[in-house]
Amino acid sequence: MSDATSNANTIDAPTPEKGIAAAEAKNNPVLAADGTPLKKSLRRALRAQKLRALMLIAPLLIFVLVTFIAPILDMLFRSIENQIVSDTLPRTTSQLSEWDPATDELPPEAVYEAFYYDLFAAVEARQHTRLGQRLNYENTGVSSLFRGSGRDLDDFREDQVEYIEDFSPEWEDAGYWLSLMSGEGGEDFLDTRRDAILALIRESKRSPLGDLWCATIATCATAPEDIDIGYTPSAEVIDLLPRTSEAYADFALITVLEEEDSIAEEEPWEAVYVALAQDLAETPESELAAFSGPQAQALVDLKAGLADVEAQSFRDLFAQSDDDWVTPSPWRTIQTYAPAYTTGYFLNAADMQKTPDGPEFRPENERIYxxxxxxxxxxxxxxxxxxxxxxxxxxxxxxxxxxxxxxxxxxxxxxxxxxxxxxxxxxxxxxxxxxxxxxxxxxxxxxxxxxxxxxxxxxxxxxxxxxxxxxxxxxxxxxxxxxxxxxxxxxxxxxxxxxxxxxxxxxxxxxxxxxxxxxxxxxxxxxxxxxxxxxxxxxxxxxxxxxxxxxxxxxxxxxxxxxxxxxxxxxxxxxxxxxxxxxxxxxxxxxxxx
Amino acid sequence: MSDTVVITETKTLPYSFTLPVVGGAGAFFGLFVGTAQGSGLLGVVIGFVLCAALAWVALSLAGVKNEKGFKWGCIALFLVAGFLVGGAPGLVLGGLFGWFLGWFIYWIGRGRYRMFLPPYLTGGQVLWHYSFRVICGAIFVFLITPILVVMPLSFNAENFFTFTPEMLSFDPAGYSLRHYRDFFSSAEWQQALRNSLMIAPVATLLAVGFGTLAAIGLSQPHVPFRQAIMAILISPMIVPLIISAAGMYFFYSRIGLQGTYVGVVLAHAALGIPFVIITVTATLVGFDRSLTRAAANMGANPVTTFFRVQMPLILPGVISGGLFAFITSFDEVVVVLFVGSANQQTLPWQMFTGLREQISPTILAVATILVGISIVLLTTVELLRRRSERLRGLSPG
Amino acid sequence: MKLTKTLLATTALTVAAAGANAESHVEMADSMTIVSWGGAYQESQLKAYVEPYMEQNPGVSVTWDESSPEAVAKLRAMDEAGNITWDLVDVTAADAMRLCDEGLAMEVDHDEILAEAPDGTPATEDFGDMIVSDCFVPQIAYSITNAYRTDVDEWEGRTPEDICALFDTENFPGNRTLERRPINNMEWALMCDGVAFEDIYDVLETEEGQQQALDKLDTIKDQTIWWTSAAESIQTLADAEAVIGSSYNGRFFSAIVEQDQPLEMLWDAQVYDIDGWIIPEGLSDEKLARVEHFLKFATDTQRLADQAKYISYGPARASSVPLVSTHAELGIEMAPHMPTNPDNSDNAFVQNYEWWADYRDDIDAKFQAWLAR
Missing domain, CATH: 1.10.3720.10 (MetI-like)
Structure with missing residues (x-):
């Protein structure tokens, strides 16, 4: 215990630096035994010494960085990470960004519509309760709002869905849908949707490093971005029936990536029918008739038939599911927490909370940290x-x-x-x-x-x-x-x-x-x-x-x-x-x- | 203390000093016995008179010649008195007090307390010297008491965590080895022991292997970013455990190491590294670099030099760092709770769930065994340290 | 080229799928990791079904993980890692609902994977209302209730009759021990502050109601030792650190009947809860086959009735109730110790999981802030 506590770098003794300095001062190059100038030779020795020291330290340094520092940094990252909102509700958050939360007005119908499609996909991927819980930290009651409405979603515009299903047995056939949606030129569209769905189900693409690993060392399962979905969307249908194409792509991606089923055997979920009804209502008959696929006539007939089926607005449907959807409160929360990174957790840790008017202290009886x-x-x-x-x-x-x-x-x-x-x-x-x-x-x-x-x-x-x-x-x-x-x-x-x-x-x-x-x-x-x-x-x-x-x-x-x-x-x-x-x-x- | 030289002669001190001091001690203890029996004042008086009288008997009648006899008599007297007043616990406490008083009377009366102190010290300085020792003694007791409490409780015959009346009256029925039997016969505890023994040595080996290399690297004269590197390497000791545990939990989950043997080993190795770095660099501070140069001069290659010259000299530091790393892993509960899964349940984990789910003295039995192991390990470290100092030419003190 | 590949791949997939269907006997894994609560409860599971199962199926090994208290957190982490190391998890009903909602637990067809009652009643009817979620296989009904020491001199012979004895520090002085979370405590506080049973959650939904409950709890705050694990509360009562307090009824049973502690049950306003199994989502086919095989055995009528020999929790199957017999070692009748016994369940209270799922975070923040002050 009586060791000297002096530190190795403070030892006052001849060092290579001092040798060089001495040589410089004299201004005549001293030569080493092999004839190179001493200065150069010493510098080389010094570099070798530094390198050796670093080589000795490197394994441990890398070890600690990977096993310890990386976890700490990862944890720091979690305190601001908030992708869950925009990943789960991408369409809703982009629609909501134009809504002014300060007014007492409700968001426009477009927001409710986007929310319907987002939530439907999230329910099918079983991600909505997780989001509900995330938002419940900020606004009590949102959790059951999501859970409850998640259950009701299947019945939205039920009449239309039933009408289409009853219209002709083909519309209940997975193969019929597949052939309607398939075609050429929709690869990019599918890739975009794939990115969105991968974000929703919290899967990530394989990194270049992972590719290398799988190519050389390990045998890996197919990377999620390479899994075959079983169809190529038709560019023509995308133009003609945009909502339906999107809803069908979501259905196809979740069916294949998450449930590992084949879309050739699965009947599309209700949101696809709702989307089709919406698209048909908005598309002029002439365009439908001009569709090059064999289903053109069927679409025209369906449009005509659907005209008599009443469709409630999405806002009313959500209002029936839960009154709270027609108050600004949940929408404010979604909008406030839409960005991918948030200071919300830190504010919470400082006994504050985010409000549309900026950070505020929490009520007295909730302050604890x-x-x-x-x-x-x-x-x-x-x-x-x-x-x-x-x-x-x-x-x-x-x-x-x-x-x-x-x-x-x-x-x-x-x-x-x-x-x-x-x-x-x-x-x-x-x-x-x-x-x-x-x-x-x-x-x-x-x-x-x-x-x-x-x-x-x-x-x-x-x-x-x-x-x-x-x-x-x-x-x-x-x-x-x-x-x-x-x-x-x-x-x-x-x-x-x-x-x-x-x-x-x-x-x-x-x-x-x-x-x-x-x-x-x-x-x-x-x-x-x-x-x-x-x-x-x-x-x-x-x-x-x-x-x-x-x-x-x-x-x-x-x-x-x-x-x-x-x-x-x-x-x-x-x-x-x-x-x-x-x-x-x-x-x-x-x-x-x- | 056996080799300390007597530097002050002893002599019998006057009664006017001895009797009040010994009586005072008696009064102090009498106060407790007195309050326990109902009258504090009476206890003080009886204690004072009794002890002063005994001191007089010892110094005037028994003298130094019959010192042994007097001491035994004293113990016997208080054994009987203790038993009459307080039963079995009284018997033990009485015996202890009798032994103390016998020694105390001669220590005070013959001036033995000055034996190892310089003769020129004033009375105040002597008093302070011993008060200081008593204070330090009390702090040592504070340090050790919890362990002393754990050991007897581990022999508790009951399934609870508290001293039973049977234990306090030293009734053999109050004691048993059942918790030790539980430990050795329970598959879960044995599995936990096996897991601990599978995790700790590997983690130690990793920490020591990487740590020693890095410590040697760090003690080279020219290391760029030395402070920063050192800070990173020491950080597992500095970052609060709960943060490390949480971070590792999240990160290891992401990369699939959570709940695996490898994950726990890596986490424990990371926690043990600072200890290795600190002890090995400390050993290297005293390392004479000319030895390696001499070896190189005589034609040894760097590997030979390392294993034949440097390693034997820094080995004690490496081993004591390794022991620290081992104990860190062996005693670690927070990180393993987060990073491990059922297949990596270590002893501390088992103790933690034992504490949480059913508070049973089995964990105290385990603790007692572990304390035993700690004593063995600490003694090893101490022996190694002495060896190291001999090798480095320092006197063993 | 791409199309051919796709075609080939789909064909291969279809063939493989067909093969798997035809081959209904998938190879079963020979090890299982079962997650449970430790202590006497896990012991009862071991004795009642794991040991008999291992006897019938030699070569199967079972690893226990006592992580049920953190099951949701750990399953989430495992899911993030894509590495599920658990095969069967014992959780409370509320946790099962949460896990099911998040897709972390597998949805099961109860009639298909569970055994029928001896008289042929399908499992769904036999379990009845206990199946609170599609992922949940109920096992036992238990309750969180109170007990008091019988040797308190200061009480001068008075014995607590109802739940409000908890708040009656005049007649029943001494420390209390309660769980360190708002659930149950808030309800009990309101009950004893004059709120009717059926209004409790309506009142608790309002700020004033929450404050009312906390104010009531405030009257005993200084005398309460808060526990986080059930063993602590029993130890506190056994040590006489506290004289009255809450815990699980099975823990009290083992302290009172098996370990002879001077405690007495206070069944009034006991809060029912259900405990059962979930299968984590994402098990391999072999693991799943083994788990389902085990689950069918472990939740049949006889096995659930057997469990009641070791611990005083009510079996979740209606058909098991008449089979409940005597304690395995002490030979006493178990029925009077069951929370569902009519004598005990006069004034029982049913927790509203759905409600707590919403208000848990909010009320918990207030409760913990109140505690810390």
Missing amino acids: GLLLQRTMFLSLTITFSCILLGYPIAYLLSNLPMRTANLLMILVLLPFWTSLLVRTSAWKVMLQQQGVINDVLVWLGLVGDGSRLVMINNQFGTIVAMTHILLPFMILPMYSVMSTIPPSYVRAAKSLGATNWTTFWRVYFPQSVPGIGAGSILVFILSIGYYITPEIVGGTTGTFISNRIAYHISSSLNWGLAAALGSILLVVVLALYWAYDRIVGIDNVKLGG
Whole structure:
């Protein structure tokens, strides 16, 4: 432990740089043994040395970057990621962007129509409840709105659907539909739709790296962008029946990519019929008659027949499904959270929320994270301070005892360090609870009455005691390594010059031990800020940390974005401290008792 | 302390000093016994008188010659007194107090407390010296108590987590080995042990392998971006565990490592790396570079130099870093809970679910076994450290 | 060229599909990972159906994962990774609905994959209302209810008669232990604040109603130890840290009857819930075949009745109820300990899952903020 703490780069000794500088100063090139100028030769040696050092470090650096840094960055990304809204409701969000949420007017029919087709595809891909849940974080009730209307969607414009199905048996035949929609020239159209559906079902295309991997090393399943859908859309039909083509393409893609069925055998879903009815109503008869496919006459007949079937507006249909759709509230939420990236989670983590008028604080009774962050800071500071108070005498004692004794006592410090955290925490529970060891002893000694046992657990006191115990070794070890480098001669000199014990300690010894306190404090503070299991077990409601909420959002409420935002805030605090730590003591000077 | 030299002669101190001090100690303990029995004041008085009287007996009647006899007598007296007052627990506490008092009387009365201190210290300085030791002792007790509580509880005969009245009265019926039997006979615990033993060594090996290489690289004199690289490599120790766990959970899910053996091993290796880096670079600070140059000079190639010269010298650092990495993985619960799946249930995971689903002292039995292992490992580290210092030519202190 | 390829591929697919259909006996995997809750409940599953199944089918191995509390989160993560490592998951009804909605659980045809009752009643009728979701195979009915210590001197012989004893700190002083989440606690608080059973969710929907519930809970906040896992609450009561509190009725049964703790059930206003299996979406054919084979066995009439020998949860099949017999070790009659027993279910309360699915996040935020203050 008495190692010199000097750092390898500060050694004041001849180095290649100094050699070169010396050579330059003299202005006459010194030659190396092989005849090249010394400067060049030295530089080459230096480069080789740097390269060798980097080669040695590279494997670990890559390892840590992949296994640790990448996950952290990925988590940071989740705190702003919000593609789910625009991926699930692409048409709706683009239509909604023109609507002014500040007015009390409802969005136009076009929005409801786009929403119908988007939601239908999402229901078939079973993605709508996930979106509902995402939006429910921002606007309570949206979850059931999506779930409920998702169930009703099949019955929208039921009359039209039934009319087409009953019109002629062909319209219920998968093959008939396939031949109507198939043709030439629609490859690009299908690719565009494929991108949209892949985004909806959260599949990603294979990257070039993946292609390489699959081509050389592994045998992979077909990449989602290469899976054959079973038809090529007809460019003519796309022009003639745009909505139907889109709805059919969505149906085909989800059927093949998600359900792994064949479109030659599956009857299209209701939205395709609704789209067809809509298209037919808007397309002049002459255009339909000019259609080159064999179904031209059938389309003309269908159009004529459908003219008598009443179709309610999409807005009315949604209103029947749930009144809330004809209030601006859900639409405002969708519009506010339409962008692919959002500050919503961070605002939430700061007890704020997004409104059409910009960020606002949440109502008083929902604010929690500011309080928790404050409490985390306060508890961590208290724990750090208790650790200094308890750790300083121990570190002092250890560094002033003969080494053998110190090392034996060091085992007492390290033993709890190596005892399972869970066990130590439960031991504290056994010790501190009202029927626990300490209260029992106090009652037995008569210091406390049986009826007035002390409450020492499930509150901040419990957290402070247990965490101080758990983190104390992290305070003692750095303090000890600093204190053991303080030469005893200073103290002796001070005393022989007539200083009192207190003056010697306070003016001579203590200032030299401050780096140890700094190192230990920052280490303890950083570690305590992120603790979660101990406060969970002994902290009750007032002694828990912000980490407990992070864990809760990951495993219970499933609000991963909020968990990531809270985690990012915590990480920033810790990194700032880490930077300070590096400034004050240098990372190299962390010692672990060895 | 056996090799410490006696630097101050001992002598019998005047009664005017000894009796009040010993009596004071007696009064202090008497206070507790007194309050427990109903009257604190009476306890103080009896304690004071009794202890002062015993001190007088020891110093004037028994003297140094009969020291042993007096001490045994003292223990016997308080054993009986303790038993009469408080039954079995009283017996133990009484015995302990008797032993302490026997020693304390002579320590004070004969001035033995100055034996190892310089003769010129003032009374105040001596008092401070011992008060400081007592404070440190109390802190050590604070550090150790939870472990001391866990050990007896692991022999609890009941299926609960608290001291039963039978245990407190030292009734053998209150103790049993059933939780140890549970541990050794339960397939789940054994599977957890096997998993821990499959994960920890591999993670350690990865951490030590990469870590040692990188530490050697980092301690070269010219490393570009040294600070930044160091910061990245140390980060697994600095980033709060919950954040690491969450990040790994999401990321490993994306790349299909969540819930796999490889995923857990990689995660644990990453967590262990800072320990290896820190201990190995610390060893390398004291490493004399001229040794490798000498080896190279004598014709050894770099690989030979590394394994024959450098490695033996830094081995203690490598091993102690490896032990830290091993324990990190062996004791880690947060990350494995997120990254692992049923097939990677480690001991700490099993303990965690044990705590959550059924609070059973089996986990205390496991903990006791683990503490035993920790002691063995720590002793190994200490022995290695001494060996390292011998090799490096430093005196073993 | 492309067309030929497509044609060839489709033909191959069709042939393969036809082959698979003809070959109805798919090879079954010989290992299963079953996810459950641990503790006495998992033990009852092991004894009642996993062990008998393994006896009948030697060579099948079962791995347990005690992750049911985090099942939804973990299944989501597995789904993101495209790597499902679980084969059969035990979840509560609310979680099953959530998983089914998200497409993480497989929809099943109950009549096809589950056994009929001995008298030939199809599974859907035998399970009846318990099938709350297309993905859910019900197993047991349990309840979250309360129990109190019988040895509290300060109570001077009074015993709690109804749920409002929780809030009656005058007659029943001492610590309480309640679950650290709003569900159930908010309902109980309103019940004891004069809100009628049928109005509870209407009241709770309003800001004022939520505040009313929190205000009621505020009266006992200082004396409540909040638990997150059921074992904690039992331990707290067994240690006499708390004198009255909530947990699952099966946990109380094992503490009272099997471990002889001085506790007594307070069945008033118990909240029913259902627990059962879901099959994760995306299993391989072999795995699925094994799981379905097991599930048919594990949820038949006799097996569900057998489970009640080990734990006091009511079987989900109507046809199992008459077969419920005595405790496997203690030999006592199990029926009086079932939450569905008429003596216990006078004033039982049924949780509204749908409602909570909407208000969970919002009320939880308020509840946790209230707790933290």
